[in-house]
Amino acid sequence: QSALTQPASVSGSPGQSITISCTGTSSDVGNYNLVSWYQHHPGKAPKLMIYEVNKRPSGVSTRFSGSKSGNTASLTISGLQAEDEADYYCCSYARSSAPVVFGGGTKLTVL
Amino acid sequence: EVQLVESGGGLVQPGGSLRLSCAGSGFTFSTYAMSWVRQAPGKGLEWVSGISANSGGSYYADSVKGRFTISRDNSKNTLYVQMNSLRAEDTAVYYCAKDQKPYDASAPLGDFDIWGQGTMVTVSS
Numbered sequence: 001q002s003a004l005t006q007p008a009s010v011s012g013s014p015g016q017s018i019t020i021s022c023t024g025t026s027s028d029v030g031n032y033n034l035v036s037w038y039q040h041h042p043g044k045a046p047k048l049m050i051y052e053v054n055k056r057p058s059g060v061s062t063r064f065s066g067s068k069s070g071n072t073a074s075l076t077i078s079g080l081q082a083e084d085e086a087d088y089y090c091c092s093y094a095r096s097s098a099p100v101v102f103g104g105g106t107k108l109t110v111l
Numbered sequence: 112e113v114q115l116v117e118s119g120g121g122l123v124q125p126g127g128s129l130r131l132s133c134a135g136s137g138f139t140f141s142t143y144a145m146s147w148v149r150q151a152p153g154k155g156l157e158w159v160s161g162i163s164a165n166s167g168g169s170y171y172a173d174s175v176k177g178r179f180t181i182s183r184d185n186s187k188n189t190l191y192v193q194m195n196s197l198r199a200e201d202t203a204v205y206y207c208a209k210d211q212k213p214y215d216a217s218a219p220l221g222d223f224d225i226w227g228q229g230t231m232v233t234v235s236s
Contacts, residue, residue, distance in 0.1 A: 003155075036222045038156070045226035046148075046156065051211060057224060089156050091221045098158070098172050099218040100146065105155035 004029065004090055004103035011109040017078040020106045022090030023071060028101055030071035034093035037066060037075045040105075041086045049088075050075060077108070085110045113137035113225055115207050120230030127197050127234070133190040133207030133227055141165075141185035142213035146223065147192050149203035149232075159205070160192060161219035170218055175201075197234045204229040 005023040012018040022029065022037075029035055037050040048057050050066035053073060063078045073092070077084055090103040119131040131147070146161035160181040161170045169181050180193040190207050208223035 034220050034222070038223075040156070045206065045228055046208075046223070047226075048211070048222065048224050051222040051224075057211075087155075091156075091158075091223075093220045097170060099170055100158040100161060100221040102148075102156045102158055 002101075004092060004101055006088075006090060006103040006106045008104070009107045009109065011111055012080045013111045014080050014082065016080050017076060018080060018108065019077075020075045020088055020090075020108070022073040022075070022092075022103050024073075024092055024094075024101070025071055027096070028092040028094035029068065029073050032093050032095070033068070035066065035068060035073040036091045037064075038089045038091065039084075039086045040089060046089070080110050082110050084108060115209060115225055115227035117205065117207055117227040117230040120205065120232045122233045122235065123197055124236050125198060125234055128193070128195045129197065129232060131192045131194070131205055131207075131230060131232070135188045135190070135209065138209070138225075139213070140188040142215070144210040144214065144217055144219040145183060145190045146208050146210070146219045147181065147190075148206045148208050148223070148226075149201075150206070150229075151200070151203040154203075157203075158219075158221070162190070163216050163218060164213065165215050167216045168218055194232070197232075199234050202232060202234045204231050 038046040209225040211222040211224040
């Protein structure tokens with residue numbers, strides 16, 4: 001059960017768009033439309049931002065969107081705002097004895 | 112209000128044991144798979160263990176298999192994890208998390224819509 005692969009950091013200026021990638025395998029990301037994305041501010045509980053690849057929970061800004069191609073999922077944040085600065089984690093279902101796997105996390109810096 | 116509240120964290124010596132609890136409220140606890148997720152200092156999120164809504168299936172990361180046991184008491188709306196043979200690398204904030212959709216016998220799917228505030232476990236002599 002290897003962690004999904006994310007870039008360690010990304011950055012962007014207010015108003016810009018950024019994309020965070022999440023690469024898995026055909027056993028997880030590539031085989032199931034069960035990819036989620038979490039926003040995590042230090043000292044707080046993680047927050048679900050995207051589920052089932054591209055669905056937004058109620059209350060999450062439309063600036064957040066998700067997609068998937070093959071074994072790689074992506075989170076795009078448009079119109080960057082200062083409050084978007086946080087750590088972001090992807091997560092996928094994997095049909096195995098350990099059915100949930102997280103990515104290593106990406107630190108987003110808003111310049 | 113839908114919420115999860117963890118308890119039971121603390122300082123324990125290597126090789127020791129600890130049991131964490133997670134009390135759910137504001138939702139029908141018995142219909143959702145539940146999980147424990149941890150974050151070691153300076154590290155990312157790591158899924159640790161999960162259990163189906165009806166306790167029919169329990170699941171573990173390789174890093175804790177054989178040492179941790181997850182359970183739940185739906186009559187008390189409470190999730191547990193018994194942690195034995197603790198190691199320094201188990202030091203982390205432990206969160207409990209609820210799956211978004213209700214399924215009786217499903218394994219956790221990873222779409223955690225509600226999280227607890229976390230409880231700190233420190234393994235050190």
